[in-house]
Amino acid sequence: MRRSHEPVAWSLFGAGGMLLAFIGPGLVLTTALLPWLAADDPQATHAAIGALLAHPLGKLLVLACVALPLFHTLHRIYHGLHDLHLPAPRLPLQLLCYGGATLLSAVTGWWLLQV
Amino acid sequence: MHKPYIQRQRADWWLRNPAYRRYMLREATALPLFLYTLLLMSGLFQFTRGEAAFLQWLEMLRSPWLLALHGLALAAALFHAVTWIALVPKILVIDTDRLRVSPAAVKLAHQVGAVVCNAGLLLLAVLLLRAAAGN
Amino acid sequence: MTETVTVRVQRYRPEEDTAPWEQSFEVPYSEDLSILDALNQIKDQQDPTLSHRWSCRMAICGSCGVMVNNEPKLSCKTFLRDYREQAAVTVRALDNFPIERDLVSDISGFIDHLETVQPWLIRSEEQPVSAGAYPQTPEQMQRYAAFSQCINCGLCYAACPQFGRDPAFLGPGALALAQRYNLDSRDEGAAQRMQWLNAGEGVWSCTFVGYCSEVCPKDVDPAAAINRGKVASDINYAVNLLNILRGKDDA
Structure with a gap:
C-alpha cells in the first residue's frame, strides 16, 4: 500500500473546520448586519476596514478567514461528490477542488497585497 | 455450490438510514459556507477597486438573495460548529502520565471557546463600527 | 389465542x-x-x-x-x-x-484486513518466557481497553458506507484493532503498522460518518480509533517530509 497525500488536505480541512466553528456564525452575522451597522456613516466603515487591511496582521487574519474555509468546504464537497457516486475519475475532481482552493487563496492573497 | 450474491452500494445509500442523512447534512454545510466565502472574496475585490465600488457592494448586501444566503450560511455555520465540536474529543485525546483531561472537559472547553469567540467577534465589530461612525 | x-x-x-x-x-x-x-x-x-x-x-x-x-x-x-x-x-x-x-x-474481506494490520504484540526483542510477563499499570491498560473489546462481528463494516463503496478500505474493525496495539505500552510495532494506516486504503478512506461506533455492540468506538489514527498518520507524514528534506529516503 502506498502512502496517501491526504494528510495535506486533511490538515487544511481541520484548520478550516476549527476556524469556522469558532468564528463562522459570528462572522456570518457580522456581514449580514453590515449594511445596517454601516448605515449612519458608510465611509467610516470603509475606513475602518481599510485600517484592518492595511495592517500586516489584519491581512493575515483575512487571508486565514478566506483560505482555510475554502480548503475546508472544498474538501467536504470533493468527498461528498464521491459519496454521491459522481461518475468522474478522482484526479480531475481533486485538481478542480484542491486546485480551486489554492487558486482562490492565491487570488485573495494578491488582492490583500493591493490594499 | 458457491455463488455468493455481491451487494453493490446504491447511489442513494445515504437516503436509506437517518444516521447517513445526518452525515450528509453535516457534509452539505460546506455548500452555503463555500458560497459565503466567495461573497467575502467579492467584498475584498470591490475594496481593492476603491471606496465607491466597496460602498456599492455594501448596499448590494441588502438584497433578499444575499440575505437568504446569509441565513443559510448562518444555519450551516451553527450546525457545523455543533457537530464539529461534538467530534473534537474523539480526535483530541489528552491522556499522558503527566496530563489527563477528560473528553467531557475537552468538549466543554471548545464549546465555551466557540461561544466566546463568536459573540466576541460580533460585539467587537459592532463596537468598532459604532466608534468609527462616531468620529 | x-x-x-x-x-x-x-x-x-x-x-x-x-x-x-x-x-x-x-x-x-x-x-x-x-x-x-x-x-x-x-x-x-x-x-x-x-x-x-x-x-x-x-x-x-x-x-x-x-x-x-x-x-x-x-x-x-x-x-x-x-x-x-x-x-x-x-x-x-x-x-x-x-x-x-x-x-x-462472507466476512472474509474483514478478516483479511484484520490480519493485515498485525493485531498482536510486536516486540523488537522477544523476552524469554522465564523472564515473566510484560508488566503494565492499570492507567496504561486504560488507554487501549475500550478498543480491545472487539468481537469481530462485522457490524461496523455493515455500517460503513466507505467500506461499502470500496472493499479495499481496511475498515473500522481492523483499524480500531491496529490502534488498540499501537496504544499498548507493551507493544513496539506502531512504526511498522504506520504503513497501513498511512495508505489511502487505511485511515484516509474514512470520512467520519460515525455510524460504525453507533452500531458497535461492545462500545469499541472504531470511529474515534480511526480518527486518532489520522492524527498519528498526519504527524508521520510531516516527519517523513522533514526527513526527505534532510536528504533521507522516502519511507
Missing part, C-alpha cells in the same frame, strides 16, 4: 436464486423473544431450509450479525419487543458483504 409477529426474512439460495428475496413468517410473540430466538423458531418449526449463523446467544461470539430493519444488529442482543409499534420486522444479511446464503454473509 397466541399473539404473533410478522418477521420478514431475506432468502437467497444460490442454487435457484439470482437475487435475494423476502419471505414472511408468523412467529408467536413473547416479551423475552430475541430476533435469534425468532429465527431459530422459524428454522425448527416452519422452514428447515433457512440458513443463519449463531453460536453463543450472549453477544460474545460475534457470529449472529444481521440487518434488523436496516440497522446492523447482533440478533441475540435484539428483541422483538423493541419493534412492537412496527408492522413487521425485516431481517437481512449484513450490508456490504457478499451473501453466501439467506442470512449468512
Whole structure:
C-alpha cells in the first residue's frame, strides 16, 4: 500500500473546520448586519476596514478567514461528490477542488497585497 | 455450490438510514459556507477597486438573495460548529502520565471557546463600527 | 389465542436464486423473544431450509450479525419487543458483504484486513518466557481497553458506507484493532503498522460518518480509533517530509 497525500488536505480541512466553528456564525452575522451597522456613516466603515487591511496582521487574519474555509468546504464537497457516486475519475475532481482552493487563496492573497 | 450474491452500494445509500442523512447534512454545510466565502472574496475585490465600488457592494448586501444566503450560511455555520465540536474529543485525546483531561472537559472547553469567540467577534465589530461612525 | 409477529426474512439460495428475496413468517410473540430466538423458531418449526449463523446467544461470539430493519444488529442482543409499534420486522444479511446464503454473509474481506494490520504484540526483542510477563499499570491498560473489546462481528463494516463503496478500505474493525496495539505500552510495532494506516486504503478512506461506533455492540468506538489514527498518520507524514528534506529516503 502506498502512502496517501491526504494528510495535506486533511490538515487544511481541520484548520478550516476549527476556524469556522469558532468564528463562522459570528462572522456570518457580522456581514449580514453590515449594511445596517454601516448605515449612519458608510465611509467610516470603509475606513475602518481599510485600517484592518492595511495592517500586516489584519491581512493575515483575512487571508486565514478566506483560505482555510475554502480548503475546508472544498474538501467536504470533493468527498461528498464521491459519496454521491459522481461518475468522474478522482484526479480531475481533486485538481478542480484542491486546485480551486489554492487558486482562490492565491487570488485573495494578491488582492490583500493591493490594499 | 458457491455463488455468493455481491451487494453493490446504491447511489442513494445515504437516503436509506437517518444516521447517513445526518452525515450528509453535516457534509452539505460546506455548500452555503463555500458560497459565503466567495461573497467575502467579492467584498475584498470591490475594496481593492476603491471606496465607491466597496460602498456599492455594501448596499448590494441588502438584497433578499444575499440575505437568504446569509441565513443559510448562518444555519450551516451553527450546525457545523455543533457537530464539529461534538467530534473534537474523539480526535483530541489528552491522556499522558503527566496530563489527563477528560473528553467531557475537552468538549466543554471548545464549546465555551466557540461561544466566546463568536459573540466576541460580533460585539467587537459592532463596537468598532459604532466608534468609527462616531468620529 | 397466541399473539404473533410478522418477521420478514431475506432468502437467497444460490442454487435457484439470482437475487435475494423476502419471505414472511408468523412467529408467536413473547416479551423475552430475541430476533435469534425468532429465527431459530422459524428454522425448527416452519422452514428447515433457512440458513443463519449463531453460536453463543450472549453477544460474545460475534457470529449472529444481521440487518434488523436496516440497522446492523447482533440478533441475540435484539428483541422483538423493541419493534412492537412496527408492522413487521425485516431481517437481512449484513450490508456490504457478499451473501453466501439467506442470512449468512462472507466476512472474509474483514478478516483479511484484520490480519493485515498485525493485531498482536510486536516486540523488537522477544523476552524469554522465564523472564515473566510484560508488566503494565492499570492507567496504561486504560488507554487501549475500550478498543480491545472487539468481537469481530462485522457490524461496523455493515455500517460503513466507505467500506461499502470500496472493499479495499481496511475498515473500522481492523483499524480500531491496529490502534488498540499501537496504544499498548507493551507493544513496539506502531512504526511498522504506520504503513497501513498511512495508505489511502487505511485511515484516509474514512470520512467520519460515525455510524460504525453507533452500531458497535461492545462500545469499541472504531470511529474515534480511526480518527486518532489520522492524527498519528498526519504527524508521520510531516516527519517523513522533514526527513526527505534532510536528504533521507522516502519511507
